[in-house]
């Protein structure tokens with residue numbers, strides 16, 4: 001294990017924000033994951049698992065424990081199974097699956113970050129979620145100090161949620177994810193943006209074409225990582241779409257004269273958080289100091305250059321309290337906050 005001290009974290013996050021890690025190590029094997037966990041445990045230090053840094057807001061003071069960066073590599077395709085080590089870029093899985101004619105993750109193209117990050121918040125976009133195709137998640141259990149595998153049903157997948165970011169947050173280090181895909185399956189085209197994209201397409205689009213269309217749609221919204229694009233200095237969507245009782249949706253309709261809502265599970269209704277933010281008076285490009293709202297996607301908060309984590313949180317709180325005052329709904333933040341405890 002190559003242990004380093006006082007390593008800057010900002011450059012390892014898509015936000016480009018945050019102080020240093022007091023201790024930092026990279027794990028390229030399961031043995032190194034176990035070793036790093038034992039090292040932190042022996043010193044009673046907190047440990048944070050870092051993937052691609054695309055869903056994080058790191059505190060300006062940094063993290064005083066050990067940051068363990070997951071660098072395990074390798075992707076294997078076998079029939080309908082794609083088995084990927086946690087440190088692989090997620091996008092590489094999408095490329096390999098779509099090129100091999102395996103359906104199930106084509107709409108998740110262009111999402112930054114690592115394979116290990118995908119089960120944590122049950123990554124989803126354009127009508128697909130990884131929870132629908134994950135067969136098994138292999139992890140190191142920091143509490144029991146041994147490797148444990150979870151079948152899909154034991155992962156607790158829900159909208160942007162799993163056991164790994166809720167009840168068992170921080171306990172399991174994901175080392176490998178097995179996805180079960182659909183050979184020769186048709187691409188998912190249920191999402192309005194995709195339907196529009198292929199409205200004049202002759203014949204059914206291929207999985208590769210759908211993945212490419214998703215990337216193009218994302219690029220237009222600043223939700224596809226492009227070096228130098230100021231709208232990409234973000235963690236993607238900063239707020240989750242709230243799921244509310246139908247009466248709450250009706251209350252919003254009464255206040256705003258309309259509501260952008262979709263059916264959700266358990267008889268609830270999912271309200272578009274971007275719509276709520278706009279209705280509360282925040283336009284794309286709104287800025288508060290060096291923190292701002294993306295000029296192309298109201299749900300993404302951006303670092304306009306030199307922003308601190310405190311500035312991002314101040315903007316987030318301004319948005320949340322204004323939305324709450326107007327609609328009685330408290331928006332939940334999506335990115336993980338590191339070093340704020």
Ligand SMILES: Cc1cc2nc3c(=O)[nH]c(=O)nc-3n(C[C@H](O)[C@H](O)[C@H](O)COP(=O)(O)OP(=O)(O)OC[C@H]3O[C@@H](n4cnc5c(N)ncnc54)[C@H](O)[C@@H]3O)c2cc1C
Nearest residue numbers: 049051052053054055113114116117123124125174235236
């Ligand atoms: C431009 C942009 C667009 C995005 N679009 C989407 C989208 O459409 N849909 C979506 O769901 N998300 C989206 N995101 C958010 C983000 O890309 C995903 O959540 C991604 O899966 C995070 O993976 P990561 O490796 O970067 O995790 P990190 O940001 O490094 O970590 C996020 C959390 O996962 C944990 N974690 C990471 N790796 C492991 C591991 N191996 N074991 C245990 N815990 C781990 C971390 O401890 C942390 O709690 C977007 C982000 C950006 C910047």
